Each structure stands twice: as structure tokens, then as C-alpha cells.
Amino acid sequence: MDERARTAxxxxxxxxxxxxxxxxxxxxxxxxxxxxxxxxxxxxGFALGFLTLGEFELPD
Known part of the structure; x- marks a missing residue:
């Protein structure tokens, strides 16, 4: 899945x-x-939206 579809x-x-x-x-x-x-x-929902938009990163 490309980045644009994943964002959508x-x-x-x-x-x-x-x-x-x-x-x-x-x-x-x-x-x-x-x-x-x-x-x-x-x-x-808000956390998923922020994560999708890349507003914060999860640690590795």
C-alpha cells in the first residue's frame, strides 16, 4: 500500500x-x-489521526 492510500x-x-x-x-x-x-x-480517533498525519512518532 502506498503512502497516499495509507494516509487516506x-x-x-x-x-x-x-x-x-x-x-x-x-x-x-x-x-x-x-x-x-x-x-x-x-x-x-484523534490519536489515530495525529499518528496518521505524522504529528508524533512512536518509539522503535
Whole structure:
């Protein structure tokens, strides 16, 4: 997979995580566990987006 396709797939997956987490806050019950799950999805989406764009590097 070339770099351009990898970037597109990574950003699309990040967008799905952020949107899914945002929608989950409205659909899931307002228990702390459910809200932590939804918040974790949003944070994971932003982390994946930053990683895809190369804003930070993972150590070897």
C-alpha cells in the first residue's frame, strides 16, 4: 500500500472513530462506563489521526 492510500485509510478510520464516539454519547446510557467508552473512542480517533498525519512518532 502506498503512502497516499495509507494516509487516506488512516484518516477515514480516525473520522469513523470520532463520529462513532460522538454519536455513542447520545445513544448509550449515561452511566460512567458507557461515557468512558464513548470518550475513549473519540480520543482513539484523534490519536489515530495525529499518528496518521505524522504529528508524533512512536518509539522503535
Amino acid at each position: 485509510v488512516g484518516l477515514a478510520a480516525a473520522a469513523v472513530l470520532v463520529v462513532g464516539g460522538t454519536l455513542a454519547t447520545g445513544y448509550l446510557p449515561s452511566t460512567p462506563r458507557s461515557q468512558l467508552l464513548a470518550g475513549g473512542l473519540i480520543v482513539a
